[in-house]
Amino acid sequence: MREKLLLLCLLFAGSVSAQSVALQCGQFRFEMIENSMSKINGEFVTSQKITELGKTGGRVEMTLDSARDGNFYGFEYVHPDGSKKHWLNVELIRTSMKQPRIIGTFMCQRVAG
Numbered sequence: 001m002r003e004k005l006l007l008l009c010l011l012f013a014g015s016v017s018a019q020s021v022a023l024q025c026g027q028f029r030f031e032m033i034e035n036s037m038s039k040i041n042g043e044f045v046t047s048q049k050i051t052e053l054g055k056t057g058g059r060v061e062m063t064l065d066s067a068r069d070g071n072f073y074g075f076e077y078v079h080p081d082g083s084k085k086h087w088l089n090v091e092l093i094r095t096s097m098k099q100p101r102i103i104g105t106f107m108c109q110r111v112a113g
Contacts, residue, residue: 019033019034020032020033020034021110022110022111022112023077023086023088023108023109023110023111024108024109024111025077025087025088025106025107025108025109026088026104026106026107027106028040028041028075028088028090028106029041029042029111030075030077030088030108032060032077038060038062040062040064040067040073040075041067041068043064043067043068045062045063045064045075046062046063046064046065047062047063048060048061048062049061049062053078053079053080053081054080054081054082055081055082056079056081056082057079057080057081057082057083058077058079059076059077059078059079060075060076060077061074061075061076062074062075062076062077063075063093071092071093072092072093073090073091073092073093074090074091074093075088075089075090075091076088076089077089077108085107086107086108087105087106087107087108088105088106088108089103089104089105090103090104090105090106091103091104
């Protein structure tokens with residue numbers, strides 16, 4: 001009996017995971033994970049600041065230092081209060097002020113996670 005109980009506990013312990021929401025924003029896959037840092041294209045962001053916008057809206061500001069492609073990125077996810085639209089602003093962080101700014105805005109759609 002004790003062995004069966006231990007086996008059941010081990011099986012259920014492996015199936016418990018944090019809640020997450022996955023969004024596809026252009027070429028970026030954005031995952032918001034409960035009680036954790038967000039992920040962009042499978043990489044955890046380096047810093048994150050979450051701000052509520054009214055009752056149902058929110059803004060998440062993030063940076064990703066040393067991404068797989070070697071670049072640094074700044075992200076801003078925006079979901080206005082009472083709106084069904086949400087988007088991700090992305091900026092490639094420059095290494096010199098002489099370089100032009102590269103900024104993109106991508107509409108987001110929820111995907112299976």
